[in-house]
Amino acid sequence: xxxxxxxxxxxxxxxxxxxxxxxxxxxxxxxxxxxxxxxxxxxxxxxxxxxxxxxxxxxxxxxxxxxxxxxxxxxxxxxxxxxxxxxxxxxxxxxxxxxxxxxxxxxxxxxxxxxxxxxxxxxxxxxxxxxxxxxxxxxxxxxxxxxxxxxxxxxxxxxxxxxxxxxxxxxxxxxxxxxxxxxxxxxxxxxxxxxxxxxxxxxxxxxxxxxxxxxxxxxxxxxxxxxxxxxxxxxxxxxxxxxxxxxxxxxxxxxxxxxxxxxxxxxxxxxxxxxxxxxxxxxxxxxxxxxxxxxxxxxxxxxxxxxxxxxxxxxxxxxxxxxxxxxxxxxxxxxxxxxxxxxxxxxxxxxxxxxxxxxxxxxxxxxxxxxxxxxxxxxxxxxxxxxxxxxxxxxxxxxxxxxxxxxxxxxxxxxxxxxxxxxxxxxxxxxx
Numbered sequence: 216x217x218x219x220x221x222x223x224x225x226x227x228x229x230x231x232x233x234x235x236x237x238x239x240x241x242x243x244x245x246x247x248x249x250x251x252x253x254x255x256x257x258x259x260x261x262x263x264x265x266x267x268x269x270x271x272x273x274x275x276x277x278x279x280x281x282x283x284x285x286x287x288x289x290x291x292x293x294x295x296x297x298x299x300x301x302x303x304x305x306x307x308x309x310x311x312x313x314x315x316x317x318x319x320x321x322x323x324x325x326x327x328x329x330x331x332x333x334x335x336x337x338x339x340x341x342x343x344x345x346x347x348x349x350x351x352x353x354x355x356x357x358x359x360x361x362x363x364x365x366x367x368x369x370x371x372x373x374x375x376x377x378x379x380x381x382x383x384x385x386x387x388x389x390x391x392x393x394x395x396x397x398x399x400x401x402x403x404x405x406x407x408x409x410x411x412x413x414x415x416x417x418x419x420x421x422x423x424x425x426x427x428x429x430x431x432x433x434x435x436x437x438x439x440x441x442x443x444x445x446x447x448x449x450x451x452x453x454x455x456x457x458x459x460x461x462x463x464x465x466x467x468x469x470x471x472x473x474x475x476x477x478x479x480x481x482x483x484x485x486x487x488x489x490x491x492x493x494x495x496x497x498x499x500x501x502x503x504x505x506x507x508x509x510x511x512x513x514x515x516x517x518x519x520x521x522x523x524x525x526x527x528x529x530x531x532x533x534x535x536x537x538x539x540x541x542x543x544x545x546x547x548x549x550x551x552x553x554x555x556x557x558x559x560x561x562x563x564x565x566x567x568x569x570x571x572x573x574x575x576x577x578x579x580x581x582x583x584x585x586x587x588x589x590x591x592x593x594x595x596x597x598x599x600x601x602x603x604x605x606x607x608x609x610x611x612x613x614x615x616x617x618x619x620x621x622x623x624x625x626x627x628x629x630x631x632x633x634x635x636x637x638x639x640x641x642x643x644x645x646x647x
Contacts, residue, residue, distance in 0.1 A: 219376055219454050223461050224519025225307060226426035228512055229487050231462035232469045234422050236479075239410030240402040240470070244463070246411075246419035251455050254636050255423040257628045258591050259434055259451040261598040264610045266438030267447070272529040273432030276439060277597070286601060289593045293432025296586040297526040300431060302553040303578045304523065308516040309348030309558070313338060314488065315509040323505055324496040328489065335488045340562035349554045353547050356521050360528055361543040371521065375514050382511040383464045389504055390471040399471030403463075421640045425583060426458055428522065430590030436526045447611060461515075468508070472498070487512065524550075584644030592634045592641070599629030 235243045269276035274290035281287065317323040326334065339345060359371045390396060428434060438447070472494045473479070495505035524546065532542040556564065560574035569577040598607065604622065607613070613622050 219372070219457050223376070223379070223458055224426075224428075224515050225304075225311075225512070226422070226428075226519075227458060227462040228465040228515050230425065231422060232466050232487075234418055235403065235466055236470075236473075238415045238418050239407045241404050241406035242408055242411040243415055243419055244403060244466070245406055246415055247422055247462075248459060250416075250419045250423035250636075251427070251459050253628070254420060254633050255427045255429065256448075256451050256455050257625060258424075258429050258595055258633050258637075259427060259455065260447055260611070260625075261594050261629055261633075262429065262432075262434040263438040263441070263447040263451060264598055264602070264607060265594065266435040267441045267443075267445070268606055268610055270439050272439065272533045273435045273526060274530055275533060276435055280606075281597070281601060284601075286597055289590065289597060290432060290435075292586065292590050292593070293430070293435060294526055294530045296431040296582055296590055297433060297523045299578055299582045299586065301520065301523050301527065301550055303557045303575050303582075304516075304520055305349045305352050305550055305554040306345065306558045306575065308352045308513070308520050309345055310339065310488065311509065311513040311516045312352060313344065313348045314492075315506075315513045318502070318505040318509045321502055323492050323509075324501050326493070326496070328493050331492050332489045339558075340565070342559065342562060345558045345561075346555050349558060350551055352517065352520065353550050353554070355517065356524050357543045357547045359521055360524050361540045363539060372518065375518055379511060379514045379518070380461075382507050382514070383461060383468070386504065386507055386511065387464050387467045389498075390468050393471050393475040393498070395475040396471035399469075399474040400467065402474065403466045403470050417640055417643050420636055421583075421588075421644070424587060424591055424637065424640065426462060427455060428519070430587040430592075430594070431523065431582075432526050432590070433522050435594075436529050437522070439529075580644075585641065588637045588641035588644065591637050595629045595633040595637075599626050599634075 231247075235247075265276050265280065266273075269279045271279055272290075273293040274287065277290040278287040314323065362370075391400070393399075424430060441447075441450075469491065473490070476494050476497045491508065492505065495501040495508070498504055527546050528539065528542045531537065531546060532539050535542075537545075557575040557578060560567065560576075565573055567574065572580060604626070607626070608618075608622065611622070611625075613619070
């Protein structure tokens with residue numbers, strides 16, 4: 216559940232629907248499913264192999280497996296990537312907490328689309344409210360992570376993940392009962408190949424990588440806690456299927472509602488914060504469904520933020536030989552400082568830009584378009600080319616002729632298919 220929590224997050228409930236909306240619905244969904252199967256699962260298993268073979272944090276894992284080699288830099292890259300993501304992810308998670316508060320206090324419904332846009336812009340560009348929200352998120356996360364993997368993260372995941380799935384199912388059933396739900400479901404599940412382009416493929420690969428938390432050492436860290444009886448391929452497959460299922464359910468929730476109430480699916484990143492509140496305003500029992508949806512969104516964001524924070528905390532605690540609590544405090548203070556700077560980049564610091572982007576967008580671009588793909592490419596190359604085959608055989612429990620044949624295919628994917636595909640995403644992101 217904890218590892219599922221690291222994968223399931225805003226990438227599924229916020230990013231997938233608007234990516235599908237911008238890339239033709241069903242055509243994107245099918246391409247995304249193939250990307251998860253052919254690229255996501257092999258890359259995830261590679262991170263699992265490194266983590267369980269070492270039973271160390273991301274940096275220590277690569278150093279142990281390849282001592283006195285430059286490959287240890289992959290671990291540093293993963294921790295740095297997680298650190299960069301957390302610096303702005305706490306801001307977005309704070310937004311979801313604020314919208315949950317608005318929904319719970321019945322102050323969200325009854326406005327127009329333009330008014331919702333103004334409301335979101337006014338809030339996100341403010342000073343104290345968004346910083347208060349992100350600090351609240353950091354405090355909640357700090358308490359959970361400081362309790363450790365079993366007492367803190369695992370216990371929280373056992374509560375939050377089932378609750379998240381129950382909320383998803385309730386909202387999905389409600390959307391399917393809406394008047395024009397069939398049009399929304401057809402848009403999501405029936406491919407429109409006239410809108411299928413090379414950008415659809417690249418976006419699907421990028422979405423698979425982002426939503427599965429690949430390339431940021433998250434899965435290396437969590438798999439370091441796996442026992443020897445955990446089936447890595449089976450676990451990776453289950454996590455990927457659950458992760459993809461959550462994304463599809465998010466689409467089932469959003470698109471029938473969008474079409475029923477005359478909205479457009481190509482709304483981009485603002486779909487959740489600027490469009491859906493207007494949709495809920497027009498629905499029967501709108502207060503209830505808006506409350507459930509933003510509770511769902513907050514839980515998804517929080518579980519991912521907890522998981523990425525664990526990567527940084529585990530490294531600091533083990534590398535500098537300090538207690539987990541001290542590591543959490545140090546990490547939390549740093550996130551508060553840099554997260555506040557990211558939040559203020561929408562307001563008082565909006566005039567400070569890097570290559571035409573504010574601080575928040577710059578960190579997002581660096582992490583999503585460069586560091587995540589680069590980490591995934593290097594990890595796949597490391598396991599495919601550098602790691603001893605006997606280690607892979609041991610970790611995957613491969614035996615017999617069928618096992619040997621599978622190993623050849625798997626290594627081929629790690630050496631060629633995964634790096635080549637993700638490199639295309641990386642290059643596209645740099646040129647965009």
